[in-house]
Amino acid sequence: MAERRHLVVVLGDQLDLEAAAFDGFDPAVDAVWMAEVAEESTQVWSSQPRTALFLAAMRHFAEALRAAGRPLHYTRLDAPANAGSLAAQLQADIERLRPQRLVMTAPGDWRVLQALRSVADACGLPLDVREDRHFFVTVREFAAHAKGRKSLRMEYFYREQRQRHRVLMDGDGPVGGQWNFDADNREAFDAAGPGAVPPRPVFAPDAITREVLDLVEARFAHHPGRLAGFAWPVTRAQALQALQAFVRERLPRFGRYQDAMWPGEPWLYHSHLSAALNLKLLNPREVVAAAEQAFRDGAAPLASVEGFIRQILGWREYVRGIYWTQMPGYAGRNALDAGHDLPAWFWTGETDMACLRDALVQTLDHGYAHHIQRLMVIGLYALMLGVQPRQVHEWFLAVYVDAVEWVELPNTLGMSQYADGGLMASKPYVATGKYIQRMSPHCQGCRYDPAQSSGERACPYTTLYWDFLLRHESRLARHPRMALQVKNVARLDEPQRQAVRARAAAIRRGEVGGARG
Ligand SMILES: Cc1cc2nc3c(=O)[nH]c(=O)nc-3n(C[C@H](O)[C@H](O)[C@H](O)COP(=O)(O)OP(=O)(O)OC[C@H]3O[C@@H](n4cnc5c(N)ncnc54)[C@H](O)[C@@H]3O)c2cc1C
Ligand code: SF4
Numbered sequence: 001m002a003e004r005r006h007l008v009v010v011l012g013d014q015l016d017l018e019a020a021a022f023d024g025f026d027p028a029v030d031a032v033w034m035a036e037v038a039e040e041s042t043q044v045w046s047s048q049p050r051t052a053l054f055l056a057a058m059r060h061f062a063e064a065l066r067a068a069g070r071p072l073h074y075t076r077l078d079a080p081a082n083a084g085s086l087a088a089q090l091q092a093d094i095e096r097l098r099p100q101r102l103v104m105t106a107p108g109d110w111r112v113l114q115a116l117r118s119v120a121d122a123c124g125l126p127l128d129v130r131e132d133r134h135f136f137v138t139v140r141e142f143a144a145h146a147k148g149r150k151s152l153r154m155e156y157f158y159r160e161q162r163q164r165h166r167v168l169m170d171g172d173g174p175v176g177g178q179w180n181f182d183a184d185n186r187e188a189f190d191a192a193g194p195g196a197v198p199p200r201p202v203f204a205p206d207a208i209t210r211e212v213l214d215l216v217e218a219r220f221a222h223h224p225g226r227l228a229g230f231a232w233p234v235t236r237a238q239a240l241q242a243l244q245a246f247v248r249e250r251l252p253r254f255g256r257y258q259d260a261m262w263p264g265e266p267w268l269y270h271s272h273l274s275a276a277l278n279l280k281l282l283n284p285r286e287v288v289a290a291a292e293q294a295f296r297d298g299a300a301p302l303a304s305v306e307g308f309i310r311q312i313l314g315w316r317e318y319v320r321g322i323y324w325t326q327m328p329g330y331a332g333r334n335a336l337d338a339g340h341d342l343p344a345w346f347w348t349g350e351t352d353m354a355c356l357r358d359a360l361v362q363t364l365d366h367g368y369a370h371h372i373q374r375l376m377v378i379g380l381y382a383l384m385l386g387v388q389p390r391q392v393h394e395w396f397l398a399v400y401v402d403a404v405e406w407v408e409l410p411n412t413l414g415m416s417q418y419a420d421g422g423l424m425a426s427k428p429y430v431a432t433g434k435y436i437q438r439m440s441p442h443c444q445g446c447r448y449d450p451a452q453s454s455g456e457r458a459c460p461y462t463t464l465y466w467d468f469l470l471r472h473e474s475r476l477a478r479h480p481r482m483a484l485q486v487k488n489v490a491r492l493d494e495p496q497r498q499a500v501r502a503r504a505a506a507i508r509r510g511e512v513g514g515a516r517g
Contacts (some may be wrong), residue, residue: 005029006128007073007099009090011112012040012054013404014105015061015236016280017068020130021105025070030103032070033093034058036077038219039085043111044398045347047225049232049367052216053401056209056234057279063208064236073097078215087115094123103128106139108278108406110327134280135317136165142321152322152423155180158314167313168292168306175295180310181303185255188439193262198249200267202231203238224347224399225364232275232367232401239276246271247290247300255304259372261440263354266362270370271308274402277316284312311371319410322424326410333413334389335421336428336472342382342391345514353460353513354446355436356381367401374400375429377436379416384430384464385508386471389419427481430468433459454499460513467504470497 008021010032036058041051055077065072075082075089083089094102102120106129107113113129120127131138137145145160146152159179162168168175205213213227233239253269260268276282288309295305323330345351349360359373369378374396382392389412396412397403414424433450437443443450448459453466469476469489476482492500506512 004031004097004099006031006101006103007094007097008032009102009104009116010034010061011086011104011107012036012058013108013279015057016105016134016283017064018133019105019280020133021103022070023130027069027071030071031097031099032065032072033090033097034062034072035075035082035086035089035093037075037082037085037089038077041220041223044394045223046220047364047367047399048216048220048223048227049225049230049365050399050401050403051220051223052209052212052227052230053232053234053275053367054279055216056205056212056232057281059208059212060235077219085115086112087119090116090119091123094119094125099125101126101128103130105130105134106132108132108404110324111405134283135320136161136284136313137317137321139321139324142317143325146321146325151426153426154314154318157318157321158310161313161317165313167288167309168295168302174306176302176306179306181255181306184303185258185307187256188260189257189262191441193441194257194260194265194268197265197268198245200231200272201233201242201245203233203242205230209234225367229365233281236281239273239281242276243271243273243282243287243290246273247294251291251294251304251308252300253304255301255307258307259376259439261355261358261370261373261377261436261442263358263440263442263445266366266368266370268370272368274407275367277312278402278404278407284316288312316407319414319424320406322410322414323406326420326423330413330420331390331393331409333419333421335419336386336417336475338383338386338417338419339388340386340508342387342395343385343510343514346378346382346395351513352447353381355433355440355442356513358442363399367399369400372439374411375416376431376439379412380429380431381461381464383417383428384461384468386468387417389413389417392417427479428468428476430465430485431461432465433461436461454496454503458503460507463500463503463507466492466500470500 008030036055062072062074073093083092102125117127145157213230217227233242250269257269277284291305291308294300295302349357349364351357355377359369359377363369393409393412397408410424414420418425418428437450449457450459450462452458453462469486473486473489476486
């Protein structure tokens with residue numbers, strides 16, 4: 001094998017032919033390196049849909065590289081000499097291919113960057129880590145934004161990005177005179193339900209994807225999740241089709257029903273584009289531009305379009321900045337000293353709580369749940385139960401098709417579990433079952449009653465809410481945004497407190513909520 005100039009390392013979430021790693025690529029002297037390795041599916045207990053999506057998208061990207069005439073060294077998961085981890089495989093291939101330099105786009109995971117740096121050091125090779133142009137904001141720019149601020153808030157960051165990138169702007173001000181339409185974006189469906197939700201675009205598995213599905217089923221049979229409904233976009237062309245379908249069919253109602261839930265309706269008016277974005281099959285600029293164009297064409301209302309753009313230009317960029325400016329210490333944060341184990345039924349969905357069962361089952365079926373299901377059903381339960389944040393993080397990183405650590409960790413540890421003590425979220429998101437009752441009809445089909453905090457029919461969310469406030473009363477009493485909630489605890493007399501605590505203890509022992517009713 002002739003000596004190579006550059007070996008361009010492409011990871012499973014870097015599937016972009018235009019990435020910075022390819023700048024100056026010369027097929028005569030450079031080559032691309034990709035590897036499917038078991039470690040990426042086992043360092044957390046990766047669900048079958050998640051592993052299948054990564055592998056199917058990688059194999060399709062390999063085809064795109066070949067079509068673009070870029071020499072490729074690709075190791076399949078089932079290759080006899082597969083070394084099992086990115087680091088070990090890369091080291092073995094460096095010895096074989098003898099490149100002069102490694103080149104890559106900055107990876108999304110801190111762990112992966114350390115591992116690849118170690119390989120480069122061990123082999124005495126320079127590693128050229130290039131800026132990830134996929135994002136609107138570089139980590140350095142985020143750090144500059146954060147510097148000197150007492151507290152970080154997404155809203156100010158987002159407004160800066162709107163101005164800087166001229167998104168939904170009218171001269172110097174926001175289109176429509178407001179930066180934020182949150183108040184219009186919190187509706188539940190009425191009793192008639194969501195009606196005829198447009199069908200989700202289905203990308204039937206082709207031969208490449210079918211081969212991956214068989215491989216995952218055989219190799220990761222004991223991993224959580226199911227593959228029967230696998231229909232995710234796995235190529236850039238499919239991702240673009242999914243974007244167009246979303247903008248045409250769902251975006252107009254996205255804002256209004258962003259927080260709503262309905263039993264057995266996983267897709268509703270959300271975009272389902274997070275996985276395609278995180279694998280870099282889609283560029284956030286084209287997603288934001290398509291949404292803004294729909295507003296300018298009169299095809300979607302401003303509140304929906306602004307609400308959607310806020311998620312991508314605001315939240316998505318913001319959590320990346322938090323991740324890269326806070327790691328590696330961030331992953332170990334546990335501000336509320338939570339130490340309970342994650343209930344085993346999170347991996348199967350076998351609970352008699354109707355809301356949680358619905359969210360867990362669709363997660364396992366599709367690797368998908370929308371934001372409010374993740375935050376205010378699944379995450380909320382773990383937070384109020386007092387589950388150790390690392391275990392919650394490992395679950396969220398394992399089950400969703402869009403789960404990559406840079407975006408998952410701040411959302412789970414910070415926004416959902418308040419484990420960073422308020423860096424991401426201005427207060428712990430805690431609520432009784434009445435919040436879920438307001439946003440969905442789940443409680444009508446549930447054996448529990450969201451209005452009761454103790455007794456046989458007490459909703460576990462409601463019990464755990466009061467228990468959470470009792471457990472953290474002194475800590476949260478000084479919190480400006482929690483003080484009012486904590487004050488309500490004073491209304492509970494001693495017998496009521498004891499009843500709440502006794503029921504919460506039964507929930508923690510697994511005597512309530514854990515089995516299908
Ligand atoms: C506990 C928890 C864990 C999460 N883990 C992930 C994860 O692993 N990967 C991931 O991409 N998102 C994660 N999110 C954020 C959000 O829930 C998902 O991006 C969203 O549900 C994906 O569905 P969608 O594409 O239909 O999003 P839509 O509701 O259609 O939103 C549009 C897009 O905005 C972006 N977005 C929306 N909210 C956020 C957010 N809070 N942070 C970053 N981007 C956002 C996504 O790219 C999404 O595709 C998590 C949220 C919580 C509360
Ligand atoms: S009663 Fe409680 S557990 Fe049951 S669906 Fe409502 S919120 Fe969920």
